[in-house]
Amino acid sequence: MPLPADVDPDFLHSVLLAREALGSTAVGDGVAVPHPRSPILLRVPTAMVTLCFLETPIDFGALDGQPVHVLFSMISPTTRAHLHLLSMLAFALRDADFKECIVRRAGAEEILAAARRLEAAAAAKK
Numbered sequence: 001m002p003l004p005a006d007v008d009p010d011f012l013h014s015v016l017l018a019r020e021a022l023g024s025t026a027v028g029d030g031v032a033v034p035h036p037r038s039p040i041l042l043r044v045p046t047a048m049v050t051l052c053f054l055e056t057p058i059d060f061g062a063l064d065g066q067p068v069h070v071l072f073s074m075i076s077p078t079t080r081a082h083l084h085l086l087s088m089l090a091f092a093l094r095d096a097d098f099k100e101c102i103v104r105r106a107g108a109e110e111i112l113a114a115a116r117r118l119e120a121a122a123a124a125k126k
Helices: 009-022 077-095 096-103 109-123
Strands: 026-028 048-058 067-075
Touching: 067 077, 077 096, 077 109, 096 109
Parallel strands: none
Antiparallel strands: 048 067
């Protein structure tokens, strides 16, 4: 994740671990969404989501028992942006085409195109 220069990566790491200690951020099917409990702690100028594919799956204590091999890490400047990102990601992960791109570890352009398609569909419903 390309962090602003004034965001300490060690602090972000500790905030993510503290959030995980409260309860697993695993959402099932080998996917987790690590994020700070309080998004304003980091004071970032814009919301960010980073997608990572793990070489070695990690046990996040998911309800479905599957180890996590995909991380969508999130940081946000406000609680509102944080909740919006979480809802958009939940919406995207219910979409079969988007999910299939993630499961087969498609390239960045294909994953971004699928995300943009979903974003446009969500905007059209408003």
